[in-house]
Amino acid sequence: MGVQPVLAGDLTFIDLSDLLQFLNSDAKSGVIRLFSLYVEKPGCIYVLDGNPIDAFWDGKRGEEALYSFFGWGEGRFEFTVETFPEDRRIQKTTMAIILDALKRLDEGLIEKIGPIQFSGDKMRDDAGRIQLPVVRGPAFADYLYLADEESFKSGDCIIEQGRHGNWLWVVLDGVVEMRQKTPDGDAVVARVGRGAFVGSLSSLMRLEHPRSASFIAENDVLLGVIDTRQLTMDLGSLSSEFLNLIYGIENRLVMIAERAVALKYGDPPMGGLSENIKPVIRQGDRVSKFFSVEAGNAYIIQTVGGKKMLLGTLGPGDFIGRLPMFKHIHEPNVAAVFASPDLKLSIQDKDALMAEYETIPSIIKNIMEYTSVCLSVMTDLASRDIL
Amino acid sequence: MGRAHLPQSRNHMAIFNIRKREIECKIVFYGPGRCGKTTNLEHIFKAFKRQVTGEMVSVDTEGDSTLFFDFLPMGLGKINGCDVRVQIFTVPGQQKYTSTRRLVLKGVDGVVFVADSLAVRREKNLLSLKDLQQNLKEYGQNITSIPLVLQYNKRDLAHEGIPIMSVEQMERDLNRQLKVKSFEASATKGMGVGKTLQECLKLTLISLHKELQWAK
Numbered sequence: 001m002g003v004q005p006v007l008a009g010d011l012t013f014i015d016l017s018d019l020l021q022f023l024n025s026d027a028k029s030g031v032i033r034l035f036s037l038y039v040e041k042p043g044c045i046y047v048l049d050g051n052p053i054d055a056f057w058d059g060k061r062g063e064e065a066l067y068s069f070f071g072w073g074e075g076r077f078e079f080t081v082e083t084f085p086e087d088r089r090i091q092k093t094t095m096a097i098i099l100d101a102l103k104r105l106d107e108g109l110i111e112k113i114g115p116i117q118f119s120g121d122k123m124r125d126d127a128g129r130i131q132l133p134v135v136r137g138p139a140f141a142d143y144l145y146l147a148d149e150e151s152f153k154s155g156d157c158i159i160e161q162g163r164h165g166n167w168l169w170v171v172l173d174g175v176v177e178m179r180q181k182t183p184d185g186d187a188v189v190a191r192v193g194r195g196a197f198v199g200s201l202s203s204l205m206r207l208e209h210p211r212s213a214s215f216i217a218e219n220d221v222l223l224g225v226i227d228t229r230q231l232t233m234d235l236g237s238l239s240s241e242f243l244n245l246i247y248g249i250e251n252r253l254v255m256i257a258e259r260a261v262a263l264k265y266g267d268p269p270m271g272g273l274s275e276n277i278k279p280v281i282r283q284g285d286r287v288s289k290f291f292s293v294e295a296g297n298a299y300i301i302q303t304v305g306g307k308k309m310l311l312g313t314l315g316p317g318d319f320i321g322r323l324p325m326f327k328h329i330h331e332p333n334v335a336a337v338f339a340s341p342d343l344k345l346s347i348q349d350k351d352a353l354m355a356e357y358e359t360i361p362s363i364i365k366n367i368m369e370y371t372s373v374c375l376s377v378m379t380d381l382a383s384r385d386i387l
Numbered sequence: 388m389g390r391a392h393l394p395q396s397r398n399h400m401a402i403f404n405i406r407k408r409e410i411e412c413k414i415v416f417y418g419p420g421r422c423g424k425t426t427n428l429e430h431i432f433k434a435f436k437r438q439v440t441g442e443m444v445s446v447d448t449e450g451d452s453t454l455f456f457d458f459l460p461m462g463l464g465k466i467n468g469c470d471v472r473v474q475i476f477t478v479p480g481q482q483k484y485t486s487t488r489r490l491v492l493k494g495v496d497g498v499v500f501v502a503d504s505l506a507v508r509r510e511k512n513l514l515s516l517k518d519l520q521q522n523l524k525e526y527g528q529n530i531t532s533i534p535l536v537l538q539y540n541k542r543d544l545a546h547e548g549i550p551i552m553s554v555e556q557m558e559r560d561l562n563r564q565l566k567v568k569s570f571e572a573s574a575t576k577g578m579g580v581g582k583t584l585q586e587c588l589k590l591t592l593i594s595l596h597k598e599l600q601w602a603k
Contacts, residue, residue, distance in 0.1 A: 017490055025404055025411065095455050095474075096444040102486040103446050103453065103479070 005078035006030070016069055017098045019077060024050035024094040031084055036075030037138035037369060038113050038195070043069050046084045052097060054089040062089040063097075070101040073114030115373040117193065132188065135377050137195030137370035140170050140224065142363040147227040152217035158198055159215040164208065168199035168228055174221030179214040180261045186214060187264065189257045190378055197367050198223065202250045204232050205243065212254040226363075234361050241348060242356050244292060248319040249326065249368060253375050255300075255312035260382035263309075271310040273299060277338040280320065280345075285332040290321035290350045296343035302335040302383050309383055311335055323350065325357055325365075326372045330379065401496050401595055403469065410466055412595065413474045414587055415491055417519050418501035419511035420450040420480035423540040426574035427501060428454045428477055431584055434577060437461075440472075446487075448479035453487060460588050467599060471592065480515070492526050497534040497591035499583055501574075502561055504541045504551040509560065516561055530565070534590035537562055537569035538583045543576055 009019075011034070019032065027050040034043040034057075043057035045066060055066035090097070104110045117134040149172065152158055159165065161181055175193045179186040192198070203209045235243065262271070281287055283303055293316050300311040311330060314320065320337050322329055331337050357365070401412040416424040432443050435458070444455040458473040465471070476491045500519060502512040520530040539557050552560075554571060562569055568586050572579025 025402070026406065093441065093444065096446075098490065099444055099446040099453055099455060099487065102490055103448050103484065106484045106486050107449075 003080045003082045005033075005080050007077075007079040009077055011036075011072060011075045011077060014077075016072070016077075017102065019079075020047075020052065020094050020098060023047050023079070026050065028079075028081075030079055030081040033078045033080070034069055034072065034075055035077075036072050036113065037366075038074055038115065038136065039072070040139045040141055043072075045069070046086075047079075048086055048088070051094050052090050054085075054087065063092070066090060066097060067101045067104060067110055070105050071110040071112045073112055073116075115370075116377060132191045132381070133377060134175055134191045134193040135196060135370070135374045136193045137170070137197060137373075138366040140172065140195050140366070142361070142366075145227050145230055145363050146170075146224045148225040150223045150225055152221045152223065154217055154219050156217045156221075157214060158217060158221075158223070159211050159213070161211055161214040163211050165211060166199070166203045166209075166228060168197060168201075168204065168226040168231070169223040170226060171196045171198065172222045172224045175218040176221055176223075177216045177218050178257070179216060180257055181214075182261050183265060186216075187261055189213065189260055189381070190374060191218065192374070195366070195370065196374075197226075197370055200250045200371075201231075201235060201364070201367055202247050204228055205235055206247075213257060231363065234364060238360065239352075239356060241292075242353060242360075244317055245319060245323075245353060246364070246368065247317060249329075249371050249375065251318060252300075252312065252314075252330070253371055253378065255314070256375060256378045256382055259310070259312045260378060263382055263385050269307065269309040270301075271313075273310055276341055278341075279336055280339045280343070281331045281337040283332060283334070283336040285336075287321050287332045290323060290348045290353070291319065291345040292348050293318045293320065294344040294346050297340040298343055299338045299340070300330050300335050301338055302330075302379075304383060311379060311382060319348065320345065321348075321350075323353060323357075325354070325368065327376075329372060329375070334379065334383075401494070408469045409472050410469045410595065411472045411474065412496040412591060413476065413491075413494055414497040414499065414584075414591060415495045416475070416477045416499045416501055417515070418480075418540075419503055419508060419515040422501045422503040422508070422512075422515075423572075423574040424477040424501050425452050425454055427499070427538070427540070427572075427580050427583070428456070428475060430574055430577045430580045431458070431475065432456055434581065448481065448484055448487065450481050451477065451479055453477055453479045453484075453491075463588065463592055466592065466596060471595075473588065473591075488522060489526070492522055492528075495523075495526070495528065495533070496595065497536075497587045498523075499536050499538055499587050500561075501538045501540050501572075502557060504539050504557065505544065506550040506552050509552060512557075512561060534587060534594050535565065535567045536583055536587040536590065537565070537567055538572045538579065539569060540572045540574050540579075542571045543573035543578070 029048050032045040041058050045052050045055045052066055057065040115136055171194055175191050176198055177188045178190040180189050198215045293314055298314040298320055302309050302311050401410055403410055416427055418424050432439055438459050438461055440457045440459055446453045454477045456475055458475050478491050479487050523530050545551050570579045570583045574580055
């Protein structure tokens with residue numbers, strides 16, 4: 001290796017068809033490497049004089065590999081100028097590849113890889129029924145943490161809301177429903193698939209932590225049982241500030257799930273909140289500081305089309321602000337934060353938290369990534385009131 | 388990177404390739420399924436063979452094929468000393484092809500709307516035009532300001548006793564508000580195809596030229 005990329009970027013910003021068209025119009029030669037949290041192995045494309053001539057990924061080669069990259073909804077690319085075998089295994093021109101690949105993608109012939117899997121293009125099917133997307137976690141590769149595997153049949157209860165327990169699973173196959181108790185029985189608040197975690201890190205570290213949701217197998221499900229002894233030791237070596245960050249994001253997930261259900265059952269959009277609140281962070285602001293709530297309450301409030309909606313209430317121990325690793329957090333992009341009169345905040349050292357993040361085991365990073373994606377999907381459900 | 392985007396005053400995406408001294412722009416043939424977009428492109432590809440660079444890409448999408456080729460129009464002169472290269476596309480009509488539509492419509496510089504003269508396709512034309520307006524809006528463009536030409540295709544079917552709409556009716560239906568140039572055509576016979584394309588190219592280049600003047 002040792003070859004520095006001459007061009008690199010995020011696939012959600014410049015997608016593969018843009019990248020290939022760019023390399024094509026300037027007749028560039030080199031190697032594209034593709035990386036995603038949601039696949040175990042990186043992909044690779046050889047580009048000669050602007051045309052892709054060969055590609056490799058996960059045992060696939062040539063056109064088959066190249067087409068599969070169009071399904072990556074998340075990831076990074078790097079382009080390096082280096083020598084490579086110039087055997088032309090792919091004969092089609094760049095535009096022929098792109099048009100063919102996009103057609104296959106739209107016809108559902110290319111597997112979509114990424115955190116959120118919609119069954120269609122929308123949240124509802126043709127009959128108007130809600131079709132929740134499936135939230136996935138990053139590709140699971142931490143086999144050292146796998147203590148056992150467990151199978152569940154469709155309808156089996158994996159976790160029951162309100163019970164105590166600290167088992168943690170990763171979904172290896174199938175789809176699991178996250179449900180919340182409501183006056184009309186259980187409501188499905190999320191559907192989670194491969195790479196998703198069932199259970200929380202908070203339940204490992206906090207005794208007497210009742211389960212905040214039920215998890216039911218939607219179809220035949222294979223779960224990996226996580227070795228919680230190892231994980232508990234890992235958590236034990238983290239700073240208390242970092243642990244609060246983990247609890248904070250998991251707490252927000254619980255908060256938004258409960259709020260989505262409350263909204264469905266007629267709770268007013270502002271949840272009966274008093275007028276006596278002041279903005280701390282406005283929606284759309286640039287936020288550079290990161291806070292921890294010491295006392296009082298902070299309210300996450302979203303404004304859409306001039307209407308305000310309470311997404312949830314935070315209390316002591318929760319955090320406010322944004323860190324680069326959370327792509328999907330509320331404030332400031334999709335919501336504002338308001339303060340109760342007695343709110344007290346302390347400023348957290350963002351750089352220290354980010355530096356610590358770089359050192360934590362990948363399984364904890366993956367749980368945080370999954371939780372933040374799940375949070376964004378559930379926020380979308382709650383704010384559009386489509387449970 | 389040897390390449391610069393034109394000013395984004397109207398979300399134009401024509402691209403300067405400074406190394407090749409080329410301006411690359413995009414013209415899209417839009418219209419309801421089976422209106423003759425594909426036949427238009429096939430005719431252009433054959434009749435203007437010398438101006439076509441490279442092969443025609445044809446992807447078998449449901450309802451209509453999606454076609455693409457590169458075109459170097461002759462006799463239009465240069466813009467700021469650069470040759471003009473045009474990418475010509477058709478858009479698949481079916482709703483589900485969102486990724487293809489996004490690619491094709493992203494940065495479109497000129498549009499030919501091909502309407503079907505068959506009386507039974509009246510509704511389809513209206514829906515497709517509305518769809519075009521919405522899709523352009525989604526990609527930051529406006530149907531009233533983008534270089535646009537209408538084509539009333541399949542005029543020849545009248546000779547075979549098949550009921551077609553009058554040009555006046557089609558103008559009322561589709562062009563009352565847009566007030567753009569429209570052409571009668573019979574793509575299977577090649578009639579009117581060249582004229583439609585020429586007009587769209589002309590409008591597109593005038594519009595590019597204007598943007599360059601503003602940019603100076």
